[in-house]
Amino acid sequence: MSASVTVRVPAKVNVQLAVGGARPDGFHDLANVFLAVGLYDEVTVTPSDTLRITCSGPDADQVPLDESNLAARAALSLAARNGRSADVHIHIAKDIPVAGGMAGGSADGAGALLACDALWGTQTPHDELLAICAELGSDVPFSLVGGAALGTGRGELLTPLPVDGDFTWVFATAEGGLSTPAVYREFDRLWEGREVPEPVASPALLDALRVGDPAALAGALANDLQPAAVSLFPSLADTLAVGTEAGVLAALVSGSGPTTAFLTKDASAADRVASALLASGTCRAARVASSPARGATVVATGG
Ligand code: C5P
Numbered sequence: 001m002s003a004s005v006t007v008r009v010p011a012k013v014n015v016q017l018a019v020g021g022a023r024p025d026g027f028h029d030l031a032n033v034f035l036a037v038g039l040y041d042e043v044t045v046t047p048s049d050t051l052r053i054t055c056s057g058p059d060a061d062q063v064p065l066d067e068s069n070l071a072a073r074a075a076l077s078l079a080a081r082n083g084r085s086a087d088v089h090i091h092i093a094k095d096i097p098v099a100g101g102m103a104g105g106s107a108d109g110a111g112a113l114l115a116c117d118a119l120w121g122t123q124t125p126h127d128e129l130l131a132i133c134a135e136l137g138s139d140v141p142f143s144l145v146g147g148a149a150l151g152t153g154r155g156e157l158l159t160p161l162p163v164d165g166d167f168t169w170v171f172a173t174a175e176g177g178l179s180t181p182a183v184y185r186e187f188d189r190l191w192e193g194r195e196v197p198e199p200v201a202s203p204a205l206l207d208a209l210r211v212g213d214p215a216a217l218a219g220a221l222a223n224d225l226q227p228a229a230v231s232l233f234p235s236l237a238d239t240l241a242v243g244t245e246a247g248v249l250a251a252l253v254s255g256s257g258p259t260t261a262f263l264t265k266d267a268s269a270a271d272r273v274a275s276a277l278l279a280s281g282t283c284r285a286a287r288v289a290s291s292p293a294r295g296a297t298v299v300a301t302g303g
Contacts, residue, residue, distance in 0.1 A: 003303020009107035018199035031199035032151035043111030048089035057094035070109030099177025101255030110143035146295025165212025172283035174258035186228035218249035229257030246276035
C-alpha cells in the first residue's frame, strides 16, 4: 500500500444538453453529451488521523472544506462499504473553475474515490465505482470515465461515444458562480405552462464527434439550460457576443454556467479569441483547452 496517491481528473463541457420536463423526484431527464476537456484538478490522498480536506489554487477560498465537498462524501462512501474509517487527508489542487458548469466538484468526487480505492487497496470493481459516483451526483460518473459519453436518465447512465481527433476550446470564467438547482428551477419557470419536448441526442452532433469535424460540431452544439443561465446571469450574453465577434465556430454556455465555451478552428484562433475575451472585460479569465481528455487517472503514488 502507498503512503499517498494523486489522481488527475478533467473538466467537462456539454456539447449537447437536452433537458426534459421535471420528474416527480425533482430531477430532469436528459440527453447529455459530455466531452471531457483538458483542464484538470489533482486530488491527493494521504493517511491521516481524521478525514480532512485542504485546497490550493486561485479559487481555493470558494471550495467547501467540510462534508458537503463531494471528495469527502466519496471517501466516506467507499470507507463505509469496506467497513473502515475514512481517515484520510484529501488535498485538492484546483484548476477547474468553481461553480462554473464544468463539473469541478464532480471531478473532485471521482478523483477522491479513485485515489482512496488505490490508497486503501480496496480494489473496487469499475461498475461499483460508477454506482458510487452516480450516488454522489449526476455528473460524477462521467468525471471518472472521461472521453466523450452520452448521459441519459438524470445524466448518470453513460454510453461511451467514439471521437476522432481533437477540438480546441476557449473557456471564459465569470465573476461569481451559478447554482445548478437554481438554473434548473429557472428552466422550469421559463417553460411553465408548455409541454417540454423529450430530450433526444442529435445524430448530427454524434456524427460530428465521431469524424472529428469541428465545423459540423459547431453547427450542432445545443444547451437547453442556456436561456435559464442567461436569464439569471444576463452579462453572459455580452461574453457570448464578444467571443462570437472574435471569430469562433460557435459559442455556448457550459452546462448550467456561468462559464462560457467557445469552439475554435485551431490553437491560434483560440489564442486570438482568448485575448479578445480578456481585453473586453466581460470575463474574469479565458483558458484554452482541447478535448477529448482522459477520465480520472492515477498520476502518482508516493512513499
Ligand atoms: O445530481 P446533482 O447533485 O449534480 O444535481 C444537482 C441539482 O441539479 C439537483 O438537485 C437538481 O436540482 C438539478 N438537476 C436536475 N436534473 C438533472 C441533474 C441535476 O434537475 N438531471
